[in-house]
Structure formats: structure tokens, C-alpha cells
Amino acid sequence: MSAPVIVVAVGGDSPEQWLPEFASRWPEGRALWLDGADEADVAKADYAVVWAPGPDLLHRLKSVRALFSLGAGVDHMMGSPALPDVPVIRYVGADLTSRMSEWVVMNCLLHLRQFHAYDRAQKAHRWERPHQPGAEELTVGIMGLGVLGLDAAAKLSQVGFRLAGWSRTPKAIPGMACFDGPGGFDAFLSTTDILVSLLPLTPDTAGLVTLDVLKRLRRTGPLGAPVYINGGRGRTQRDADILAALESGVLRGASLDVFETEPLPADSRLWDAPNLFITPHAAAWSPRSDVVRHVVEQIRRHDAGLPFEHVVERARGY
Amino acid sequence: MSAPVIVVAVGGDSPEQWLPEFASRWPEGRALWLDGADEADVAKADYAVVWAPGPDLLHRLKSVRALFSLGAGVDHMMGSPALPDVPVIRYVGADLTSRMSEWVVMNCLLHLRQFHAYDRAQKAHRWERPHQPGAEELTVGIMGLGVLGLDAAAKLSQVGFRLAGWSRTPKAIPGMACFDGPGGFDAFLSTTDILVSLLPLTPDTAGLVTLDVLKRLRRTGPLGAPVYINGGRGRTQRDADILAALESGVLRGASLDVFETEPLPADSRLWDAPNLFITPHAAAWSPRSDVVRHVVEQIRRHDAGLPFEHVVERARGY
Numbered sequence: 001m002s003a004p005v006i007v008v009a010v011g012g013d014s015p016e017q018w019l020p021e022f023a024s025r026w027p028e029g030r031a032l033w034l035d036g037a038d039e040a041d042v043a044k045a046d047y048a049v050v051w052a053p054g055p056d057l058l059h060r061l062k063s064v065r066a067l068f069s070l071g072a073g074v075d076h077m078m079g080s081p082a083l084p085d086v087p088v089i090r091y092v093g094a095d096l097t098s099r100m101s102e103w104v105v106m107n108c109l110l111h112l113r114q115f116h117a118y119d120r121a122q123k124a125h126r127w128e129r130p131h132q133p134g135a136e137e138l139t140v141g142i143m144g145l146g147v148l149g150l151d152a153a154a155k156l157s158q159v160g161f162r163l164a165g166w167s168r169t170p171k172a173i174p175g176m177a178c179f180d181g182p183g184g185f186d187a188f189l190s191t192t193d194i195l196v197s198l199l200p201l202t203p204d205t206a207g208l209v210t211l212d213v214l215k216r217l218r219r220t221g222p223l224g225a226p227v228y229i230n231g232g233r234g235r236t237q238r239d240a241d242i243l244a245a246l247e248s249g250v251l252r253g254a255s256l257d258v259f260e261t262e263p264l265p266a267d268s269r270l271w272d273a274p275n276l277f278i279t280p281h282a283a284a285w286s287p288r289s290d291v292v293r294h295v296v297e298q299i300r301r302h303d304a305g306l307p308f309e310h311v312v313e314r315a316r317g318y
Numbered sequence: 319m320s321a322p323v324i325v326v327a328v329g330g331d332s333p334e335q336w337l338p339e340f341a342s343r344w345p346e347g348r349a350l351w352l353d354g355a356d357e358a359d360v361a362k363a364d365y366a367v368v369w370a371p372g373p374d375l376l377h378r379l380k381s382v383r384a385l386f387s388l389g390a391g392v393d394h395m396m397g398s399p400a401l402p403d404v405p406v407i408r409y410v411g412a413d414l415t416s417r418m419s420e421w422v423v424m425n426c427l428l429h430l431r432q433f434h435a436y437d438r439a440q441k442a443h444r445w446e447r448p449h450q451p452g453a454e455e456l457t458v459g460i461m462g463l464g465v466l467g468l469d470a471a472a473k474l475s476q477v478g479f480r481l482a483g484w485s486r487t488p489k490a491i492p493g494m495a496c497f498d499g500p501g502g503f504d505a506f507l508s509t510t511d512i513l514v515s516l517l518p519l520t521p522d523t524a525g526l527v528t529l530d531v532l533k534r535l536r537r538t539g540p541l542g543a544p545v546y547i548n549g550g551r552g553r554t555q556r557d558a559d560i561l562a563a564l565e566s567g568v569l570r571g572a573s574l575d576v577f578e579t580e581p582l583p584a585d586s587r588l589w590d591a592p593n594l595f596i597t598p599h600a601a602a603w604s605p606r607s608d609v610v611r612h613v614v615e616q617i618r619r620h621d622a623g624l625p626f627e628h629v630v631e632r633a634r635g636y
Contacts, residue, residue: 109424127581127598158476263445271443280445
């Protein structure tokens with residue numbers, strides 16, 4: 001029996017970022033870089049690591065037994081009609097999770113502590129103290145209670161925020177007011193001062209966050225109006241609605257790491273929207289070494305007769 | 319026996335912020351607002367709540383049995399030769415502590431996540447991702463391991479930062495590399511990427527943070543140069559040295575809530591120093607209702623034969 005083969009197909013990366021990692025962590029297998037690989041090797045490959053694979057590549061992977069996504073999101077591939085009927089495995093890693101929680105905690109604190117107002121005062125050399133409420137006076141409402149959402153929740157709670165959560169299926173999480181499904185959405189929104197979205201992009205979540213939804217957030221909190229923070233996927237929101245909400249005062253502020261169109265076009269009016277913090281899909285990322293460790297761990301689990309973890313449910317797209 | 323009397327002498331506040339709170343929380347006593355109070359009442363007062371009391375006031379408080387400081391710091395009064403020989407009690411409150419930790423965590427994250435670089439990119443409409451290291455790659459070194467320092471440490475640790483600590487007396491704190499006294503200062507500095515000062519102002523700490531001290535911080539960390547954050551007292555640092563360190567690259571960045579001269583003069587060059595976040599002594603504050611609760615609790619403890627808590631040690635000025 002020959003050694004198992006994995007094809008690495010991550011556009012924009014270089015083989016040096018991947019092949020030495022696989023060589024040291026997976027001596028029982030063989031990793032191939034897609035560009036320049038022998039077509040017969042690709043056709044016989046057992047596994048592939050992919051990001052936004054086109055139908056051509058998916059058709060060439062004739063023998064794969066599982067596909068590994070480079071990131072936590074899998075919307076870059078789940079819609080493809082060429083997707084083979086094998087397990088698709090999301091990347092879940094401690095580093096990715098930690099980075100996202102740093103970004104979420106920082107952005108909640110920036111809005112809580114009125115960063116923009118203090119920044120303006122600094123630029124004007126003015127010794128002024130706009131009111132800053134305490135974290136315990138605000139409820140952060142988290143949409144999406146997977147690994148990312150729960151980690152952010154634990155850290156936000158430690159800092160002092162009150163918590164609410166909204167998820168597809170019912171959950172019971174200590175210290176969090178939990179809501180679920182379409183039936184729980186209004187109650188969730190009306191208790192939330194800072195809305196944090198860590199949702200994946202699925203048919204259920206596409207275009208979910210509209211001006212109408214933002215209007216249903218709690219408007220009687222100590223910031224005067226609610227805040228919206230999206231570290232999940234851009235196409236779960238309507239960018240034009242976020243802009244309108246900021247310009248009209250429906251929102252007190254926002255932090256966006258993701259957008260309907262990425263990169264955000266240079267002429268987008270969002271860049272200059274009031275009280276908006278923009279990061280360019282940089283809230284969290286996957287170190288290549290950690291992705292390799294995760295992939296090898298899953299292959300070995302499977303070889304040992306255990307099921308893969310973090311497998312996408314086809315029916316819900318995540 | 320007549321009801322005990324407390325004098326409230328907090329310049330800049332109004333009696334409405336204090337007297338109703340005392341009336342509801344301390345029915346067995348009587349609170350007087352200093353301005354307009356009968357001189358005989360002041361002379362017979364049992365307690366006083368004070369902030370930066372002048373010698374005239376201290377001489378008038380002929381019968382006080384304890385003095386309550388409005389804040390956690392007591393440097394505003396400890397140097398006064400007119401200070402009577404009675405217990406001086408610092409304010410320690412959950413809200414004050416939580417506010418300070420919010421500010422410390424936010425500022426550590428702002429530097430970790432390269433906020434200024436991302437902010438410049440946003441203003442220029444540029445989709446760029448300057449490198450952001452992970453929290454676990456940096457050591458936050460905290461000076462001052464009292465209530466404030468330990469609370470900030472716990473929250474920074476939860477977010478993922480490594481921790482070091484430096485204190486006057488030896489401490490052993492799980493998860494923290496602990497150093498103490500002048501003998502431990504160099505080793506503490508050389509392990510620290512982000513220096514957080516929560517020190518009180520005492521003869522030992524006055525003018526402690528100089529350019530020379532900042533040069534001894536770790537220079538091989540992932541930010542390229544160290545960061546300095548002061549939420550304690552301004553006169554523990556040399557403002558001109560902080561400016562020089564920022565302008566020369568000895569520091570990668572800084573966050574200052576306190577300054578040698580407050581308010582910071584409008585013509586100070588610090589306002590425009592590179593990569594510096596300024597807040598105007600607004601990191602933490604004491605809600606009046608919480609101060610009253612704390613004062614009443616201490617008076618009742620003492621009436622019940624228990625010792626006051628949070629009493630200043632005269633010899634060390636804190």
C-alpha cells in the first residue's frame with residue numbers, strides 16, 4: 001500500500017508555507033502542491049486542503065475521501081455543484097478563535113469607552129471626559145454560538161458585559177440569556193445593546209442583518225443607540241443598510257471586518273461612515289502550521305476508526 | 319449621644335450628588351456639605367470625605383476619627399503637614415476596578431492589533447493588513463499588584479496575554495512571573511513587551527518611569543519595540559521622557575491616562591505624539607453612590623469593633 005497523498009490548493013500561498021509543515025508532521029503521508037503536480041497524482045489524491053476551489057479543481061480530485069477548508073467558513077465551496085460527496089471539514093483552531101475574541105473584545109470596549117469621542121478630544125488638545133458607561137450596564141448579544149461565539153462570550157463576560165445569545169438550535173449557556181430560531185429573534189434583538197455577529201454564511205443567514213433588524217435592537221441602553229459588530233461573513237448583512245443606519249443614528253456605531261464585496265471598493269462610502277471601525281477581513285486568521293496540525297490530526301483520527309470532527313452538515317451549509 | 323457627623327468636602331461636586339445618598343444609606347448619621355456648614359459642626363465632625371484637602375480644611379476638622387479619600391490614590395493628601403493623626407482610608411470599589419481593567423485591556427489590545435496602522439489604512443480607503451501578532455506572543459508586565467493590578471492581570475490572562483508583575487513586596491501569583499523591589503526591576507523590565515503601570519504615587523515611585531527605564535524593556539518582541547501604558551499616577555513618570563521615547567522609537571506606542579501636570583496643557587507636544595492614546599484621567603472613576611456605600615460600610619465595621627479596611631500605611635504613603 002502506497003503512502004496517502006494530500007493536495008494543497010490554496011491560491012496566493014506558496015509551497016514553502018505548507019510542504020515542510022506536512023513533511024515534519026505527517027511522515028506517513030505525502031503532500032503535493034497543486035501547481036505543477038502530476039495529473040495522475042492529483043486524480044489519485046486521498047485528501048485536499050482547499051480555499052474557494054473552482055469546479056475544474058473539484059473535478060480533478062477524483063479520489064478524495066475528504067476535503068479540508070482552510071478556514072472556519074466553508075461558504076467559499078458549499079454552493080459548488082462540482083463538490084464531491086465526501087466529508088467537508090472546517091478548520092477550527094485555538095489561534096483562529098483567540099484572534100477573533102481579541103478583535104470582538106477590543107471592538108466592544110472601543111464602543112463602550114467612547115473611543116471616537118476621546119480620539120477627537122485628543123486631536124483637538126481638549127481635556128474632556130464624555131460619559132463612559134460601565135460594561136455591566138450593557139448587553140452584548142452574540143449571533144452564532146459555535147466555537148467562536150462561545151469563546152468571545154466567555155471573555156466578554158470576564159470583562160464585565162452582560163450577555164445574550166441567538167442560535168439556530170436551542171442552547172443553555174450559564175450566564176447568557178439564550179434565544180433561538182426565527183421565533184426568538186425579536187426578543188433577542190430587543191435585549192441587545194451591542195450586536196455581535198459571528199454567523200457563518202448559509203442560505204438561512206444570507207442578507208439577515210438589514211436596516212429593519214437594526215431598528216429592533218434595544219434603544220434605551222446607556223449608549224443612547226445600539227452598536228453592530230460583524231466578524232463573521234459580509235454577505236449576512238446589507239452593507240447599504242449598515243451605512244444608512246450609521247448615518248441616520250439608528251446605530252450609535254459599528255465595527256466591520258467583513259463586507260458584501262471584498263476587498264471593500266475604495267469608493268465605498270462605508271470607509272468614512274461615522275463611528276465605524278473597519279478592518280479588512282483581518283479579525284482572525286489561520287496560521288498554516290496550525291491548519292496542518294489540524295488536518296493531520298483529523299486524518300489520523302479517521303485512520304484509527306474515529307469519525308472526522310467539524311464536518312459540515314450539507315443540508316444547512318455549515 | 320448625638321448622631322455621628324460626616325463632612326463632605328469634594329470640590330467640583332454638588333451636594334445633590336452626595337447628601338441624598340448618605341441620607342438613604344446612613345440614617346443613623348448626618349452628612350454635611352462643607353460649603354455653608356456651621357463652623358462648630360465642622361469642628362465636631364467625626365468623619366470627612368475629602369479630595370486634595372488644603373491645610374485650612376484639615377485644621378478645621380478638629381475632631382475627625384477617620385478621613386476617607388474619594389479615590390484609590392491618596393497622594394493628593396498624604397504629603398500635607400496638616401494631616402491629622404487618624405486613619406486615612408482609600409476608596410476601593412468594584413466599579414472603579416472594573417473601569418480600570420476595561421481601560422487596560424482595551425489599550426493592550428489596541429497596541430497588539432496595530433490599531434493606529436489599521437486606522438490610517440481606513441482613512442486612506444486602503445484594504446491592507448499590517449501584521450498583528452497574537453496575545454500569547456507578548457508579555458504584559460504590570461507594575462503594582464494591588465486590587466487594580468490583580469484584576470487587570472486576571473482579565474489580560476483570559477484574553478491570552480502572558481503576564482509578569484513587579485511589586486514592592488514579594489508576591490506569588492499563579493500564571494504570572496513575579497518580581498519585586500529594586501533588585502527585581504531589571505529582570506522584570508527585560509521580560510516585558512507591554513509595561514502597564516498601576517502604581518500609586520509614593521516617595522518610592524515618584525519619577526520612576528524615565529527614558530532609561532523604558533530602554534530596558536524587551537526589544538525583541540513581536541511588536542518590534544515595547545509599549546508603555548499608565549493608568550496609575552502621572553508623577554510616577556517623566557512626561558518629557560515618554561515623548562522622547564515615542565519620537566525616537568524607544569517605544570512602539572503608549573497609552574496615557576495620567577500626566578505630571580493635569581489637565582495636560584493644550585500646548586503639550588504629547589497630544590500629537592506618534593502612536594499615543596491619550597485619555598484625560600478618565601480610565602476609572604468612583605461613582606458617588608459606591609463611595610457612600612463604602613464609607614458607610616467602613617464606619618459600621620468600626621462601630622462594630624472591627625478595624626477599618628484599606629487604611630493607608632503612613633510610612634510608605636499608600
